[in-house]
Ligand code: ATP
């Protein structure tokens with residue numbers, strides 16, 4: 001018999017024909033003559049209630065516990081109880097796999113997120129994590145759908161990179177050299193000519209530089225791949241391995257870049273609202289319960305769904321770094337020395353406390369900050385006429401801080417070369433990149449969206465370790 005998913009079954013009407021459902025037991029309760037089994041197969045957050053009466057032997061029922069996997073054949077009937085319209089009256093149950101209740105870590109009670117992180121291989125089986133990962137899938141699909149509908153080509157940029165100057169943080173080395181007997185040069189350095197690629201290589205921190213090459217021929221491209229950063233920043237917003245979406249558009253200036261970023265984020269929010277209703281309802285209630293445990297002044301004003309709607313429907317605020325600097329310098333928390341890092345000199349980078357002040361207190365909506373001081377941004381960002389700032393933009397989100405970083409790229413060969421010299425980026429290592437400015441150079445722009453930061457926002461979760469299946473962070477690469 002062909003398997004029917006729980007999602008499908010719950011949408012059907014009661015009927016006489018037999019159906020076969022398979023899934024995992026969430027809970028089992030009952031009396032001598034009837035057992036109620038909540039069965040979930042991951043197709044939806046909702047369980048189907050399996051009713052096992054006399055047709056099912058005592059021996060079978062005895063070995064059914066939370067976590068066991070079952071194949072159930074029966075009829076869909078009108079539910080007697082409240083809470084569901086339809087239930088499955090079992091005619092036969094096959095136990096596919098038992099789960100010993102003395103050993104199975106997930107019991108039908110609330111587990112802490114920390115505990116579930118230590119059991120990341122099993123946490124998919126909880127309501128919260130199955131909801132998160134269905135939404136993560138929906139967002140992946142929506143990203144491709146958005147760019148496809150706008151005529152972008154998806155480009156797979158390399159994961160192993162030979163350039164160590166991508167300018168976005170510390171890298172992980174990739175090498176096959178014998179660690180106990182590393183070949184050395186006469187000067188005593190590691191002899192990478194004997195390594196797999198004949199040179200030093202690392203895991204990529206960004207696909208941007210390669211994506212630019214593609215954009216300068218295909219017009220509109222985007223990457224969606226894993227990126228790696230060996231920063232020892234143990235925060236709730238950083239992973240050592242994360243996924244990034246990086247569009248790159250030829251002939252686009254920073255205004256168009258910001259428009260694209262805003263349109264994309266609003267599209268993704270709308271997509272979630274329209275396509276992840278059950279999972280969002282569940283997470284909305286979950287967040288509401290969490291907030292109740294917080295002090296009043298620390299509670300979020302909007303619920304999860306309200307927050308997503310708000311972003312989908314309202315224009316983002318756009319201000320320059322200098323405007324933001326003025327606001328922050330004159331702000332109450334700065335004057336009262338409440339910020340951990342006080343805003344004094346023009347030119348320093350904003351910390352997450354400053355970004356959150358602007359988004360959550362000052363403007364109460366997403367904010368795009370543009371035209372940052374050149375010294376705190378990468379070499380490839382386009383220099384403004386003032387000689388002090390570059391055409392960069394960061395999109396800041398409530399509860400998250402920076403979700404996107406982007407810029408108009410420097411298309412003028414001489415300016416790019418002098419910026420590289422200023423920032424100690426070696427020309428000979430990036431000769432291929434410079435070629436794009438020698439041959440048919442055009443203005444172009446792009447940005448990077450941290451996929452997990454987006455998922456944090458859409459699920460209302462507080463820790464980035466909970467929105468990627470198997471997180472990689474300092475001292476943590478289990479599973
Ligand atoms: P941050 O200042 O938050 O550390 P960044 O400025 O170093 O980020 P970019 O190099 O601009 O980040 O990368 C583009 C986007 O990738 C960021 O806006 C963010 O959404 C995401 N991102 C960056 N670093 C991480 C990380 N370690 N883990 C998860 N997402 C990240």
Ligand code: MN
Pocket residue numbers: 394402404405406
């Ligand atoms: Mn950034």
